[in-house]
Amino acid sequence: MLWTHKYRMLWRQMAGHRLRYGAALLALGVAIGLTFVVPLIIGVTIDHGLRGKPIERPWLASIVTPETLRNGLWQLGLLIVALTAAAAVFMHLEGVLASRASESIVRRLRDTLFDRLQHLTCRYHDQAETGDLVQRCTSDVETTRSFLATQVIEIVRASANLLIALPVLFWLNWRLAIVSTCVLPLIVGFALVFFRIVQSTFKAMDEAEGALTARLQENLTNIRVVRAFARQAFEQEKFDVRNADHRRKHWKLYQVFSVYWSVSDFLVFIQMGLALIFGAAFVAGGTIPVGELVTFWLYVGIMVWPVRQMGRTLSELGKALVALQRIDEVLSAPVEQDAPDPPAGLPDRLEGRLAFRGVTFGHQDDQAVLHDLSFEAEPGQTLAILGPSGSGKSTIVNLLLRFYDAEAGVIEIDGYDLSRLPRKYVRSQIGAVMQEPFLYSKSLRDNLKLGRHEAPDEDMIDVANSAAVHDAIEQFDDGYDTLVGERGVTLSGGQRQRVAIARALLQDKPVMVLDDAFSAVDTRTEAMIVNFLRRRKGRATTILIAHRLSTLMHADRIIVLDHGRVTQQGTHEELLRTEGLYQRLWHIQTDLEDDLKQEMAAV
C-alpha cells in the first residue's frame, strides 16, 4: 500500500467536517496571534516606557510615545488581560469546534461500522474473531478519535507557534532568532528516534501485562480445579512469577521514560539558556535593548513546550494510521450482494413452495458438503430431515436463508430462483429457529416480538404458550419485561430454544425452519410443542430438523441425509418398510422393551 493511501484514508474520513476543522484552525491561529502580542507589549514597555529609550521603529512611533507608555501602565496591564481573554475565547472555540468535528466523524464511523458488520457476508463472519472485530470497532476507533481530536490540533498548534513566532523573531533580530531556535529540531528528532527505539520496551510491557492477566484469568476460571487439588501454593508461586516479571518490565519502562523526560527537559533548558546567554551578550554589546531580550525569552518559552510535545505526538501518528487501516479493512470487506435484476412484482407473502434441484455446496474442502441434492415441498407441507451430525442438515437451512449461495443447482421458492431474489426479501419469508438461538439483551417481550413489532400482547402470550415457555416466563419476577443476557437473567439452553420457537411462530411466515430446535428441550415438552405444530399444519411450509423419531414421524415427507446425499426419503410408513437408518431408529423402542423384560426377569 502506498504511504499516501493512509493519509487519503484519513482525509476521506474527514469529509463533511473539513470546514469545521478549517474554522478550528482559524480560531487557533487567531488565538496564537493574540497571545503573541503579549511578549511584544512587555518588551516595548520595558525598553521605551520604563527605560525611556527613544522609539526608533517608525510604525511603533506612530502608535505610542514613551510618555503614553509611562502614563498608561495600568492600561497596558489591562490590555494584556484583554488580549489573553480574547485569545482564551478563540482557544475554547477551537477546542469545541475540533471536538465537534472529531466526535461527529467517529460517530459516523461507528454507525458505518455497525451497519457494515450486519451486512458483511457470513463467510467473513465465519473466519473473523469476535474479539478482534470488536477491538477494531472500539479501541481502534478510539485511537482514531483521540488522534483527530487532540493530536492533529497539537501538531498544528506547535507548527502554528513556529510559523507565527519565527517571522517575528527574525524580524526583531535574525542572529538571535537562529540561536533561539537551533535546538528545536533536535528536540523533535530526539523524540521521534527515541520512541522508535523503545517500541520493543513498550511491547515487552504489554506482553507482560497480558501474561499476568491471562494467568489471573486462568486461576479464577479454574478455581474449582485449583481447590479440587488443593494447589493454592503452587498457583501463588506461578502468579508471583508473572507478577514479578510484570514488575521488571514496568520498571524498564519507567527507566526508559526517565531517560526520555530528563534528556528532553535538558534540551529544552539548553535552548532557553542559549537564547538567554546569547541575548544577554547582545544586550551587553548594545546590539539589542533589554526589552527585546525579554520578548525573545518569553517567545522561546511559548514555543519550546509544544515542540517538545510534538515529537511525541508525531510518533503517535503511526499508531493512528495503523488503527485507521484496521478499520478500513472491515469497511472494505465484501458485503452481501443481491442480483442486479430481481424479478418484478414479487408478492408481499409467498406461498412457500420449495424446491432444491441438484444443489451442490462445498462449505470447506472436507466439511459439510451437499452433493446434487434434490427435493420438493408443497405449500403447507412439513418436510423432516434426519441424519447424523455433519451430514449437511444445517447447510440446507443456511442455503435457504441465503447465508451462503449454492455452487451448483437451483433452489426455488414459488418457482422463483432464490439467487435472483433480494436476500432480505427471502429472509422476510422465512421464520427460522437455529440450534443455538441468539437472544438480544432486551426484555423477553422485545425478544419475542423481534420479528413482528406490532403484534399485540395476546398473540405473544399465545405463541409463548404454544412453545411451552409462557409458564417459565411468568416465573420470573418481571415476567415478560425480564431482561435477558448479561444485565438480566440467564436462560437455560432449552428456554432459549423455546423463546426462539415462539418468536418464529409469532412471525407467522410462509416458510418455517426448525434447525435442531429441540436439542436442549426435554422429551415431554418437545412432544407438546410438536403436537401444537401438527394442529397448525398448513399455515407454513415447515422444514423440521430433529433427531427424535416421535417428532419427525408425522411429517409429510422424511429425508434421510448422509454425507450430503439423500439416502432415503418417503413417509414414516414407507421408511419403516425399508431397511435403513430410519428403521433401525424405530426399532430402539422394541429393544427397550426387550431390555426391560430382561431386567425384570433378573430380579
Add this chain to the structure above:
Amino acid sequence: MSQATSFEDEHVVHSRFDLALWRKILAFGRPYLGLFAALAGVAVLVAGCEVALPLLVGSVIDHVAEHGVNSTIWPYAVGFLALSVGFAVLIFTFIGLAGRLSIAICYDIREASFRHLQQLHFGYYDQRAVGWLMARLTSDCNLLSRIMGWSLLDVVWGVCMLVGITVAMLILNWKLALAVLVVVPPLVLVCRWFQWRLLFSSRKVRKANSHLTAGFNESIQGVKTTKSLVREARNLEEFQELSDTMFLDSMRNAVYAAAFWPVLLTICSAATGVVLWYGGLNVMAGTLTVGQLVMFIGLATEFSNPIQEMSRTVTMILGAQASAERIQQVLEHEPAIRDSDDVRQRIAGRRDHPADAAEDGMPATIRNVRFEDVGFAYKPGQPVLSDCSLTAEAGQTIALVGPTGGGKSTIVSLLCRFYEPQEGRILIDGTEYRQRSLAWYQSQLGIVLQTPQLFNDTIRENIRYGRLDASDEQVVEAARLVNADGFIADLADGYDTKVGEGGNQLSTGQKQLIALARAVLSDPQIFVMDEATSSVDTETEKLIQSAVDQVLQGRIAFVIAHRLSTVKNADQILVIDDGRIVERGTHHELIAREGRYFSLYTNQFTEEHEARILAARD
C-alpha cells in the same frame, strides 16, 4: 480488556475523604518509607530549581543592563548549565524513584489480593463474575499504586513551589507580591471546579463507551439471527441512539475540557498585567529593577502549574476511593470455610503424630463417608437440599441421577467441602469433616467436572497438576491407565501439545480423558465425577467408559451419572429431585419399582441408542 472495562461502570464518586480506608491502603507503603523520604527530598529540589530559573534570568538581565560592554556573562552561563544539568538529573531521579515505588506497591497489593482470593470459599466466586475480580487485580491495583507513587511527589513539589514562589516574591517586593498573590484563590477554585466536572463527565463517556462495546459485541454474535429476522435497519436505529448518547456525553466533556486551560491562562494573565502596571511604577520610582520585574513575570506564570497539579491529585484520590474500597473489600472478606482453631493446633503439632496419620493427627485412610440429614440453601429460605442422608463405604460407587437443578451438584459441592452443610452433618469415618484438615481432605479428592477445566499449558503439565512431583513416566502411566495415551501419541507434539485457552484445542472427550488422567495421578481416596452430557464420538466414548471403570475401582466414588452403563454398575443409585432423595437402590430394584428411575432409564435408553445409530453411519 473489554471485559475489564465493562466492570468500570459501577464507579461511584465519593465526595468525602475516607481517612480510615486510605490509612489501610497506605499501609502498603510502610516497607518503602525510605523511598518516600528520598522522593520527597527530590521533589523539594525540583521545586527549588524551578523557582531559581526566573531568578537567574532576572539577574542576568540586571547585570547586562547595568554593566553594558563590561559585563561578565560566563558565570551566568555556567550557572544556567549547572541548573540544566541539575534539573535533568533530578527529573531522571524522581521518575525513577516514583516509578519504583508505584511498581513495588502495585506488586504488593496484587500479591496480597491474589493470596487472599486463593483462601476464599466457593460462595464468594459464585456471586462474582471473573471479570469483576480481574478488574480489581488489574485496573484498581494500577490506579492505587499510581496514586501512592505519584501523589506524594505532586503534593510535596506543589507545596514547595507555592512556598518558594511566594517567599521569593515577598523578598523581592512584598507589596507587589501581595498584589500578585490575589490570583491564587480564584486559581484554586477554578481548578477544583473544572476537575470535578471533568471527573463526572468523563465517567459518563466511559459508561456510554461500554454500552457501545456491548452493542458491537451483540451485532457480531447475533449476526445470523439479525439477518434471518431482517432486523438490520432497526438494529442500526437502536445503535444510533447509543452512539448519539456517546456523542452528546463526549461533547459535554469536551466543552468543559476546552474551557479549562483558557480560563487558567486568563487568570494568570491578570498576574502578568498587575506586574507590568504596579511593577512598572516601581521600576520608574527606582524601587525595582527591570530584572526583578522579569523575575516577577516568570514567577507569576509558574503559579498555575502546582495549583493545577495539586487539585488534579486531590480529584484523582477522591475518584479512586471506590477502587480503594473494592480492593479493601476483597482483602477483608473473611474466608467462610477454613480450619477450626482446634484443627490448626493439631496441624501445628504434626511432628508428634504417628507416621501413617494425616497432618491433623487422625487416620489418613478414609473408610466411609456419611451424610446425616444434610440440608443446604444458597439463599436463606430457598433450600436446595433437605434431609439428605447417605452412606458410602470404601470401594462403593454412588450414582446420582435426576433432573437438572434437582440438587445433585449441591451434594457433590458439600461432599467436596466447597460449601458446608447448614443442617445435619457430614462424617468421615464417624468424625465431623469440619474436625479434619481442609487441605488434607481436599487433597484426598479426585474431581472430574462435566466441562473439564484445563490450563493453557501442555498436556503433560495439565496431567501433572494432579501430583506436582510426578515424573514424566508417571504422567504417561496415568494417561495410559485412562486410555488417553493413544490420542496423545497421535498428536504432532505428543505430551508437549499445548491445549490452548480452556483446552479449546482438544475435543470435549479428549479434555475429559486428560482430566481423568489428572485425577488418577493424584490417587484420590474419594473420586467425584460429573459425567459429560455433550456428545462424544463413539470411539472416545468407549475409551472414557473403560477409563472410568478403572478409576472407580477401590475408591469411594460419587458420580453424577448420565450414562446407563455407569448407573447400572453403581452400588447405589440415588434419584435426586427437588432437593430430596426420592428413590434409592440398585438398578434392578429401581427398575422393578417402575417409578422415577424407571422413566429416566427408558428415556436415556432411547437417547443413547439413537445417538449410537446416528453416529454409526451406513
